Amino acid sequence: MDESTPLDTQVTAPFGNFAEVRRAVDADLVGPVAAALKQWDPxxxxxxxxxxxxxxxxxTAVFCAAYDVPAEASANCVxxxxxxxxxxxxxxGVVLATTRLDVNKAVRGHLGARKASFAPMDTAVGESGMEYGGITPVGLPAHWPLLIDAAVAATPWVLIGSGRRRGKLILPGAALAALPGAVVLEGLAG
Known part of the structure; x- marks a missing residue:
């Protein structure tokens, strides 16, 4: 987008009840998330x-109730x-909040692993550079396989972590499916 493109001054969220909504590129995001957004099409x-x-x-459940966010528009990154x-x-793995990531069959099978489990919190935080409870697929290490459930990719607008427990990102599900290395899978969620 060039500087001559007119921009709306009012930034709104497509759902939910939030006191503060802004463009993510104008927010104070953790390093890997901010860096990833800078690499996207402007x-x-x-x-x-x-x-x-x-x-x-x-x-998730508390958040959806507090901010009037439909659970089917919220996703978790595991x-x-x-x-x-x-x-x-x-x-x-990224799945809608109304479902659970099928680690034992879908993830293990896709990755050709003998065993798959949730990563220990210290490992997830240390390797992602993000806070536990706020990990987002935007800005994860490029060498990690990124598995997106087809239902997430098909969601017009989806809420996901921002890299911190404070704050969330809202973006088109198709944008998550277009992340580098992302693979969209049917049946990733159980």
Whole structure:
């Protein structure tokens, strides 16, 4: 987007009840998330919304109730440790909040792992550079497999972590599916 393109001055969220909504590119985001947005097509990056929220209300069910967000428009990013032959691969799975990531069948099978489980909190936080409870697929390490449930990719606007427990991102589901290395899978959620 060039500087001569007119921009609306009112930034709104497509759903929910938030006191503060701004463009994510104008928000104070954690390093990997901010860096990832700078790499996006400027028009798409400019469409991503950041909503400031209370970190004490970050857990999905509580958050949806407090901010009037439909659970079917909220997604969770789960870090998984997949093991095969003594090697561990970290991966991320993104599913709607109304479902659960199928780690034992879908993730393990797609990654060809002998065993897959939720990554330990210290590992997820240390390797992602993000806060636990706020990990987002935007800005994850490029070498991690990124698995997106087809229902997330098909959601017009989806709410996801911002890299911190405080604040969330709202963006088109198709934007998550277009992240580098992302693979959209049917049946990723159970």
């Amino acid at each position: 028009e798409l990056a400019y469409a991503v919304r950041y909503v400031d929220t209370d970190p004490e209300l970050a857990d 870090v998984v440790a997949a093991k095969r032959g003594g090697e561990t691969t970290l991966a991320a």
